[in-house]
Amino acid sequence: MRRPDLHLHTTASDGIFSPAQLVQRLQRADVTLFSITDHDTMGGLEAAEEAALLRGLAFLPGVEISTEGEAEVHILGYGVARDDAVLLSFFEQMAKDRIGRILAMGDKLKRMGFSLDLERIMASAGGSIGRPHLARALVAGGYVKTVSEAFDRYLGDGKPAYVPREKMAASYAISLLKSRGAVPVLAHPGLIQWPMERILPLLKAWQEAGLMGLEVYHPSNRGDYAKWDRLARQQGLLVTGGSDFHDEDPRHGQLGETVQAWESACEDAWALYRIAHR
Numbered sequence: 001m002r003r004p005d006l007h008l009h010t011t012a013s014d015g016i017f018s019p020a021q022l023v024q025r026l027q028r029a030d031v032t033l034f035s036i037t038d039h040d041t042m043g044g045l046e047a048a049e050e051a052a053l054l055r056g057l058a059f060l061p062g063v064e065i066s067t068e069g070e071a072e073v074h075i076l077g078y079g080v081a082r083d084d085a086v087l088l089s090f091f092e093q094m095a096k097d098r099i100g101r102i103l104a105m106g107d108k109l110k111r112m113g114f115s116l117d118l119e120r121i122m123a124s125a126g127g128s129i130g131r132p133h134l135a136r137a138l139v140a141g142g143y144v145k146t147v148s149e150a151f152d153r154y155l156g157d158g159k160p161a162y163v164p165r166e167k168m169a170a171s172y173a174i175s176l177l178k179s180r181g182a183v184p185v186l187a188h189p190g191l192i193q194w195p196m197e198r199i200l201p202l203l204k205a206w207q208e209a210g211l212m213g214l215e216v217y218h219p220s221n222r223g224d225y226a227k228w229d230r231l232a233r234q235q236g237l238l239v240t241g242g243s244d245f246h247d248e249d250p251r252h253g254q255l256g257e258t259v260q261a262w263e264s265a266c267e268d269a270w271a272l273y274r275i276a277h278r
């Protein structure tokens with residue numbers, strides 16, 4: 001069976017496999033069309049493109065942008081150009097903001113008397129530093145027993161070492177992607193745990209900003225595929241899907257997984273591919 005998988009993470013963000021390792025596994029899982037959608041970076045796309053060529057898989061370059069205007073919402077962008085200067089500087093700024101925030105939280109912890117080697121923590125985190133890295137350092141230092149205790153006592157929203165993030169609205173990410181010729185798609189809509197009456201007006205506003213698709217076939221929508229599929233088609237949105245594979249943790253999807261329930265997977269995925277390649 002030919003399967004698409006349009007939502008995948010690599011070591012360029014928080015996945016465990018490099019693009020080349022991932023492509024090898026995709027081939028074994030009979031995936032024929034795939035997209036790499038790392039969080040807020042296009043760093044894995046060149047290697048993925050090379051690996052796809054080598055193994056004869058169709059590849060759609062992508063990215064997943066984290067936003068939190070109205071709610072915590074992720075926007076997928078398909079058909080991004082990995083050398084797009086505007087997008088590159090946008091992601092660079094996001095990375096700077098993220099690092100600045102983690103350093104500020106680290107400083108707060110140090111002032112509270114914890115001994116932390118921030119430079120080492122930054123170096124160990126590679127591309128995408130986040131609160132979990134500070135939490136793990138607190139565990140390693142013996143200050144707390146678990147990562148979740150670190151969040152409950154110090155790092156969670158409103159806790160003593162917390163520093164809020166710069167908030168970016170989903171519509172901003174959508175119009176940016178659109179203006180760069182990419183296809184903006186709302187990722188895992190089922191994770192926005194709002195009633196439909198609240199989601200519908202938002203969806204309308206996002207469509208006005210340029211939203212073109214809905215990620216119906218995502219593991220978190222399991223059980224609700226028919227509802228989201230109907231909604232997407234009613235609203236004139238492209239239907240997309242992917243496993244959101246990060247690692248072998250069962251909380252994330254496994255390679256090629258969502259396609260089992262996605263009857264029109266090939267038509268839908270190739271429709272997206274054609275539009276994103278224009």
Ligand SMILES: [Zn+2]
Nearest residue numbers: 064074187188
């Ligand atoms: Zn996501």
Ligand SMILES: [Zn+2]
Nearest residue numbers: 007009064244
């Ligand atoms: Zn994802």
